[in-house]
Amino acid sequence: xxxxxxxxxxxxxxxxxxxxxxxxxxxxxxxxxxxxxxxxxxxxxxxxxxxxxxxxxxxxxxxxxxxxxxxxxxxxxxxxxxxxxxxxxxxxxxxxxxxxxxxxxxxxxxxxxxxxxxxxxxxxxxxxxxxxxxxxxxxxxxxxxxxxxxxxxxxxxxxxxxxxxxxxxxxxxxxxxxxxxxxxxxxxxxxxxxxxxxxxxxxxxxxxxxxxxxxxxxxxxxxxxxxxxxxxxxxxxxxxxxxxxxxxxxxxxxxxxxxxxxxxxxxxxxxxxxxxxxxxxxxxxxxxxxxxxxxxxxxxxxxxxxxxxxxxxxxxxxxxxxxxxxxxxxxxxxxxxxxxxxxxxxxxxxxxxxxxxxxxxxxxxxxxxxxxxxxxxxxxxxxxxxxxxxxxxxxxxxxxxxxxxxxxxxxxxxxxxxxxxxxxxxxxxxxxxxxxxxxxxxxxxxxxxxxxxxxxxxxxxxxx
Numbered sequence: 114x115x116x117x118x119x120x121x122x123x124x125x126x127x128x129x130x131x132x133x134x135x136x137x138x139x140x141x142x143x144x145x146x147x148x149x150x151x152x153x154x155x156x157x158x159x160x161x162x163x164x165x166x167x168x169x170x171x172x173x174x175x176x177x178x179x180x181x182x183x184x185x186x187x188x189x190x191x192x193x194x195x196x197x198x199x200x201x202x203x204x205x206x207x208x209x210x211x212x213x214x215x216x217x218x219x220x221x222x223x224x225x226x227x228x229x230x231x232x233x234x235x236x237x238x239x240x241x242x243x244x245x246x247x248x249x250x251x252x253x254x255x256x257x258x259x260x261x262x263x264x265x266x267x268x269x270x271x272x273x274x275x276x277x278x279x280x281x282x283x284x285x286x287x288x289x290x291x292x293x294x295x296x297x298x299x300x301x302x303x304x305x306x307x308x309x310x311x312x313x314x315x316x317x318x319x320x321x322x323x324x325x326x327x328x329x330x331x332x333x334x335x336x337x338x339x340x341x342x343x344x345x346x347x348x349x350x351x352x353x354x355x356x357x358x359x360x361x362x363x364x365x366x367x368x369x370x371x372x373x374x375x376x377x378x379x380x381x382x383x384x385x386x387x388x389x390x391x392x393x394x395x396x397x398x399x400x401x402x403x404x405x406x407x408x409x410x411x412x413x414x415x416x417x418x419x420x421x422x423x424x425x426x427x428x429x430x431x432x433x434x435x436x437x438x439x440x441x442x443x444x445x446x447x448x449x450x451x452x453x454x455x456x457x458x459x460x461x462x463x464x465x466x467x468x469x470x471x472x473x474x475x476x477x478x479x480x481x482x483x484x485x486x487x488x489x490x491x492x493x494x495x496x497x498x499x500x501x502x503x504x505x506x507x508x509x510x511x512x513x514x515x516x517x518x519x520x521x522x523x524x525x526x527x528x529x530x531x532x533x534x535x536x537x538x539x540x541x542x543x544x545x546x547x548x549x550x551x552x553x554x555x556x557x558x559x560x561x562x563x564x565x566x567x568x569x570x571x572x573x574x575x576x577x
Contacts, residue, residue, distance in 0.1 A: 117289065117309045117326045117333045121273045123366045130372050131233050131268055137181035137375035138232055144177050144382060151379050152386055174393060175386035178451070181371055181378045184458045188231055189224055191462070192489050195518040197223065201500055202511035207260060208503055214262045222265055223496060223517065229267055230359050230488045231461075234367035237266035238495055239290070239312070240353035240502040242341035244323075261503040266290055271356075272309075274364055277316070285352045285364065288312040294327070309333070312352045321349040344508030353502040357495040359488050370484050374457045381450040388443035404430030461485055462521060489517045520554060531557065 120128075136143040136151070144151050152175060154168045197220055201209055209219045229236035241262045273289035290310040297304040311324040325337040341349055358367040400418060409427045416424060416432075426432060461484040496515035504513060531552070538548035549565060552558035558565065 127366050130369055134232050134369050134371050134375045137378050140179050140182050141177040174389035177382050180454045181375045188485050191521040198516045200512050200514045202509035204507050204509035212263045227492050232371050233268045234359040234369040235268040236357040237271050238355045238499045239264045242506050244339040261506040263499055286314045288354050314352055319350050321352055343505045355495045355499055357491055362491050374454055377450050377453050381447055384443045384446045398434040400434055402432050486519045493517050
């Protein structure tokens with residue numbers, strides 16, 4: 114029997130990939146804590162205590178090479194090399210400074226959303242309107258006593274959703290968000306339990322309502338219901354929830370951009386376990402003696418290694434060291450996967466052709482973009498829409514926009530590259546504006562071209 118905690122089929126299909134990426138980003142501890150999920154036992158049929166101890170050692174020796182997490186950090190660092198450009202009415206100033214009521218700024222929260230989108234291909238932004246019985250006063254809004262908050266939800270927490278057609282538009286009709294609440298607290302420890310927030314658009318009235326469900330005994334029960342209102346005290350007619358994806362911002366689940374890297378990263382980890390096991394088992398030379406008699410053993414007792422004196426052996430006896438031939442196969446496999454991960458990471462930022470919408474196609478048939486640029490653009494669009502919805506509650510008017518820079522040139526030019534660029538300008542191969550644009554993309558030049566030209570000309574006159 115289905116209930117409020119029913120999972121959408123697309124959620125069920127993607128959750129395993131999300132967990133894989135989550136653990137790969139988290140790194141060594143998360144990967145090793147999952148044990149056989151990522152590192153199968155060499156002999157799974159052997160259930161003896163000896164095999165369990167050997168697997169524990171096999172697991173401990175394995176080395177996690179944290180490419181997935183470092184790739185994500187690098188991508189987010191590129192996106193935020195420059196601060197986002199934010200334009201909002203003054204009445205929403207408190208929202209930008211404390212967007213979720215927990216102290217996060219809009220820039221800090223947006224970084225987490227970008228991480229979600231790059232990791233999982235999905236995130237969610239919910240504009241939470243506090244339940245009020247009438248229109249809100251401007252004094253309450255300015256003082257921050259009553260205001261909307263914008264809450265980020267990871268894809269793991271968005272467990273179900275539905276859509277319906279209103280006129281010619283497909284809109285969200287239901288979203289189910291899995292949360293937790295403090296069920297008990299003794300002042301030292303909080304005990305939390307699951308609850309479900311259902312955002313629903315009523316088919317009969319067209320009004321948006323919020324339901325809170327909790328498990329009481331063995332049954333999920335609706336414990337609260339309210340209808341959020343806008344600044345004028347009117348019912349809302351759409352769910353203020355925005356999906357953010359790696360391809361677009363509709364309700365469909367996009368492919369996790371980091372999944373391929375995570376899979377190769379885990380395969381590299383398995384190779385490392387075999388390599389370290391091989392080093393442990395046969396890495397140390399083992400001495401051997403042949404042709405030894407019992408009388409000699411009794412006389413010598415033991416043989417010391419590394420001494421500066423010779424060892425007298427019986428006639429026809431030999432001595433030597435057993436040294437295993439190098440097992441290069443696991444290492445070669447690891448090196449091949451390292452090259453694959455580098456190539457996969459590069460594809461996330463490399464330019465590629467993407468077909469535009471019909472409207473955009475009038476201007477150009479195709480556009481050059483990248484996975485990172487698309488993700489950043491989607492996050493910017495989602496925050497702009499979300500801030501507009503927050504303004505509806507506050508009754509704020511004015512221009513609203515949020516834009517994360519897509520100029521990902523985080524590494525400046527070398528001195529030789531700058532000299533070459535300037536030489537090409539001086540030689541007439543490129544214009545002054547083209548030269549300045551190259552320096553600007555490398556984060557070397559910042560002034561507008563005309564202002565820079567005036568200053569340069571003034572400098573020349575002054576020197577003369």
